[in-house]
Amino acid sequence: QVQLVESGGGVVQPGRSLRLSCAASGFTFSSYGMHWVRQAPGKGLEWVAVIWYDGSNKYYADSVKGRFTISRDNSKNTLFLQMNSLRADDTAVYYCARDLTMIVVAMGYWGQGTLVTVSS
């Protein structure tokens, strides 16, 4: 079965960097687009970034553009999110999610999330 497991969260000071990982299993990772979605404490969902199945295209929310970088290693079935210049408003649970199918643009599978807290 599809499994997505995020890691790398923690407490970090403003201005510092953090790298999140999402280990995928149970499907052909290299065939699917992958997303990062975040949720600040007590708030709604915010899409962060997407990467095409082959890494050829990457897109970001305006709120993270220029600070965050999404990438993937298809040989290791792993998705990454490099977060630089972190701010307090980046505090959130970060989820990785997989497109439902190679055609359907909806997030069909989600990990359980990893909490990032930006605080001095």
Added chain:
Amino acid sequence: EIVLTQSPGTLSLSPGERATLSCRASQSVSSSYLAWYQQKPGQAPRLLIYGASSRATGIPDRFSGSGSGTDFTLTISRLEPEDFAVYYCQQYGSSPGWTFGQGTKVEIK
């Protein structure tokens, strides 16, 4: 950027009642790119509906989606105890970008 506005913010209903949730877009959205998710406290979101009206695998048929253009609806025909949760609509549009509505909480009356 397309903005999705969900209403009401909170829906207070009893088990067995019908729930009707609205999602309105600031610009026309392709039905192919409109989805609904359910999220329970402490859990990741779960896909319910994609393509505005197609149920995801394993989703009970009491959940249905409809709509087109700028107005979309999620209907839960008879609320079960496990349906009390927060529901989000989501669209994929040009830019490209994905946006979520702010959510509707369905709570027990």
